[in-house]
Amino acid sequence: MKNTPVGLAHVAIPAGNFTETVDFYKDLGFNPVVMHEFSCILNNGNCYLEIYRRRTDEKQAGAIDHIALQSNDIDAAYEEIVDLGYTVVTDGIESNEMFAPRSNRFFIFLGPNNERIEFAQVK
Numbered sequence: 227m228k229n230t231p232v233g234l235a236h237v238a239i240p241a242g243n244f245t246e247t248v249d250f251y252k253d254l255g256f257n258p259v260v261m262h263e264f265s266c267i268l269n270n271g272n273c274y275l276e277i278y279r280r281r282t283d284e285k286q287a288g289a290i291d292h293i294a295l296q297s298n299d300i301d302a303a304y305e306e307i308v309d310l311g312y313t314v315v316t317d318g319i320e321s322n323e324m325f326a327p328r329s330n331r332f333f334i335f336l337g338p339n340n341e342r343i344e345f346a347q348v349k
């Protein structure tokens with residue numbers, strides 16, 4: 227792949243008990259970067275976690291929802307993933323402005339085991 231990822235953007239974890247989960251990762255040295263009533267981005271060094279309130283139709287609490295890889299050129303990466311025939315599960319490239327100041331453009335596709343992989347380009 228020409229437009230390879232340049233690093234890990236974040237790991238998303240659905241939480242059965244949102245407050246307890248956020249507090250647990252805070253105790254491990256993670257600091258909240260962005261906090262909403264239903265989701266939180268935490269940081270420790272160059273590692274980011276996205277903790278969100280689990281919805282009943284989603285995976286069990288604690289299961290990793292997706293792995294997000296950082297991209298320097300999201301448009302080229304998207305074209306290449308589509309050309310390679312991978313299944314994109316988002317509506318093309320989407321934008322997530324609610325996590326400002328870490329707003330990003332992203333898309334999610336399926337890996338060979340139906341794992342969800344996100345490519346994200348942070349503004």
